Amino acid sequence: MLAVSPLRDTYTTRDEKQGEALDSSTNSCTISFSSSINGGDAFPDFADSNLLDSIDFDDLFIGINVDGDVLPDLEMDPEILADFSPEDYNSDVNTSVSVDKSADVDDNVGNGTNAVDQDKTKPAEVEYDHDNVSGSGSGLDSSPSESVARNNGASSTNTNTKEAADKGGGRKSTSTAQSKNNFQGKRKVKVDWTPELHRRFVQAVEQLGVDKAVPSRILELMGIDCLTRHNIASHLQKYRSHRKHLLARDAEAASWSQRRQMYGSAGGGATGKRDVSPWPVAPTMGFPPMTPPPVQPIPPPMHHHFRPLHVWGHPTVDQSLMHVWPPKHLPHSHSHPPPQVWPPVTHPPPPDPSYWRSHHQRVPNALTPGTPCFPQTLATAPRFATPPVPGIPPPHAMYKVDPGNGSLTNGQSGPLPFFDFHPSKESVDSAIGDVLAKPWLPLPLGLKPPSMDSVMMELQRQGVPKVPPSCA
Amino acid sequence: MGDSSSASYIHMVHHLIEECIVFNMSKEECMEALSKHANIKPVITSTVWKELEKENKEFFEMYSKSKKETMRDHHSTETNHVRTTDDHHHQN
Numbered sequence: 001m002l003a004v005s006p007l008r009d010t011y012t013t014r015d016e017k018q019g020e021a022l023d024s025s026t027n028s029c030t031i032s033f034s035s036s037i038n039g040g041d042a043f044p045d046f047a048d049s050n051l052l053d054s055i056d057f058d059d060l061f062i063g064i065n066v067d068g069d070v071l072p073d074l075e076m077d078p079e080i081l082a083d084f085s086p087e088d089y090n091s092d093v094n095t096s097v098s099v100d101k102s103a104d105v106d107d108n109v110g111n112g113t114n115a116v117d118q119d120k121t122k123p124a125e126v127e128y129d130h131d132n133v134s135g136s137g138s139g140l141d142s143s144p145s146e147s148v149a150r151n152n153g154a155s156s157t158n159t160n161t162k163e164a165a166d167k168g169g170g171r172k173s174t175s176t177a178q179s180k181n182n183f184q185g186k187r188k189v190k191v192d193w194t195p196e197l198h199r200r201f202v203q204a205v206e207q208l209g210v211d212k213a214v215p216s217r218i219l220e221l222m223g224i225d226c227l228t229r230h231n232i233a234s235h236l237q238k239y240r241s242h243r244k245h246l247l248a249r250d251a252e253a254a255s256w257s258q259r260r261q262m263y264g265s266a267g268g269g270a271t272g273k274r275d276v277s278p279w280p281v282a283p284t285m286g287f288p289p290m291t292p293p294p295v296q297p298i299p300p301p302m303h304h305h306f307r308p309l310h311v312w313g314h315p316t317v318d319q320s321l322m323h324v325w326p327p328k329h330l331p332h333s334h335s336h337p338p339p340q341v342w343p344p345v346t347h348p349p350p351p352d353p354s355y356w357r358s359h360h361q362r363v364p365n366a367l368t369p370g371t372p373c374f375p376q377t378l379a380t381a382p383r384f385a386t387p388p389v390p391g392i393p394p395p396h397a398m399y400k401v402d403p404g405n406g407s408l409t410n411g412q413s414g415p416l417p418f419f420d421f422h423p424s425k426e427s428v429d430s431a432i433g434d435v436l437a438k439p440w441l442p443l444p445l446g447l448k449p450p451s452m453d454s455v456m457m458e459l460q461r462q463g464v465p466k467v468p469p470s471c472a
Numbered sequence: 473m474g475d476s477s478s479a480s481y482i483h484m485v486h487h488l489i490e491e492c493i494v495f496n497m498s499k500e501e502c503m504e505a506l507s508k509h510a511n512i513k514p515v516i517t518s519t520v521w522k523e524l525e526k527e528n529k530e531f532f533e534m535y536s537k538s539k540k541e542t543m544r545d546h547h548s549t550e551t552n553h554v555r556t557t558d559d560h561h562h563q564n
Contacts, residue, residue, distance in 0.1 A: 428497075431494070441487070443487055447486070447490055447524055447528045448524075449527070450523030450524050450527050459519050462519060467516065469513060
């Protein structure tokens with residue numbers, strides 16, 4: 001088969017060329033080899049027709065046992081392939097076609113169909129349509145599975161595939177599915193990623209480590225015959241990108257909500273009277289066991305604003321991660337309205353958390369001190385938060401609330417990280433810039449200011465007689 | 473005159489330090505940041521920080537404690553993760 005595939009391509013692509021070359025050629029050699037190879041599409045790149053003459057196309061088939069079995073005797077259900085184009089069918093059906101077809105092969109070779117690569121199924125392919133399958137494939141009836149499958153009609157490819165695989169008598173059912181997928185370059189079996197299937201996928205991925213998850217291993221772990229590596233690979237790709245997307249959005253939401261909360265409370269405390277004791281605020285900077293952050297537009301009581309620095313295991317904003325992914329597989333899931341508001345999210349059914357949460361538990365804190373770029377760090381932070389937190393309002397909702405605080409203006413660009421990694425230089429810089437530019441802004445923490453005398457004394461002791469110093 | 477400008481300056485430094493605390497920075501980091509971004513001499517930052525600490529002792533105690541815990545948690549998490557990963561590797 002390996003030898004065959006290129007030929008196939010060659011043939012398909014070169015058919016036109018073949019025609020042209022032949023037409024342009026003054027020689028009448030066209031006919032000679034068309035009979036020996038299908039479609040006469042040997043290697044038409046030889047513009048010189050003499051080459052065509054000189055080529056012994058039979059040599060092309062040396063490696064191919066045209067009369068015999070090219071492939072192991074796979075049980076391919078013709079019905080399965082009914083949806084496929086003739087070429088595909090041709091390449092696949094050979095497995096199930098019995099040997100007695102081989103007799104017909106040669107005759108059909110020159111039929112202009114793509115018969116080179118596979119033997120046997122020529123008759124079927126020649127008049128490829130469902131009706132003729134049975135007619136030409138008299139040998140097909142010999143296999144009970146085939147007939148049964150055929151009786152099913154060319155319904156779902158998947159179904160037939162499974163049935164054929166199952167009924168294959170354990171005969172390389174896996175390879176059947178895979179070989180089928182491998183055969184057709186044009187058609188892939190559409191995998192239906194049901195929640196259950198996806199769950200197993202996620203389990204496998206998590207087990208391997210999402211970054212280390214290799215499709216072949218995942219396939220092994222999942223142990224599902226009907227999936228190919230390619231299916232897994234593309235699903236994995238989608239999974240990863242979606243997760244990143246969700247994490248980023250979630251992180252952003254988290255940062256905004258935290259910020260809002262902090263400023264809300266701080267603003268409430270600091271605005272107006274500076275005498276407000278910071279104590280209600282300060283203690284929360286420790287690690288009070290944070291209840292799931294009340295991420296609603298109304299800032300909760302002031303105690304909440306400092307998110308614990310270790311937000312890792314914290315059941316915070318994991319909710320967003322529960323986002324529907326894949327969205328299209330939740331038709332049967334619950335119709336509970338998406339608590340979170342991400343526009344693209346359709347509905348996050350409760351099962352979804354299980355999709356994601358399991359591997360979230362394990363997600364490491366990849367942040368190290370000095371990790372720059374706050375939004376990204378946030379992206380990783382909530383990765384292993386656990387229970388979904390309902391209702392994370394989108395950032396713009398939070399913005400709406402902010403001005404209400406009075407303390408936080410939208411000019412405040414630096415997010416409040418409150419994680420144990422270091423904020424980006426940019427956010428620090430912008431926060432500092434804000435303070436410098438708008439000294440009237442209230443203090444974020446509202447700490448008790450130091451006594452001026454004490455400060456000045458201390459500064460003078462340190463050798464700074466004058467503030468602001470003339471030279472920085 | 474000099475006093476008020478000093479006072480406002482010190483107040484500004486105070487404000488900046490609070491911002492740094494919001495970013496969970498240490499005193500040293502704060503000194504560096506303020507020096508870099510606001511052109512404030514580290515000694516001034518340090519002094520104001522210390523004075524703030526005096527005035528807000530409990531807050532700073534909590535703050536440094538939480539930072540320590542965070543670092544510990546952070547490290548242990550990493551360690552755990554690494555271990556876990558290794559286990560997985562071994563199993564596989």
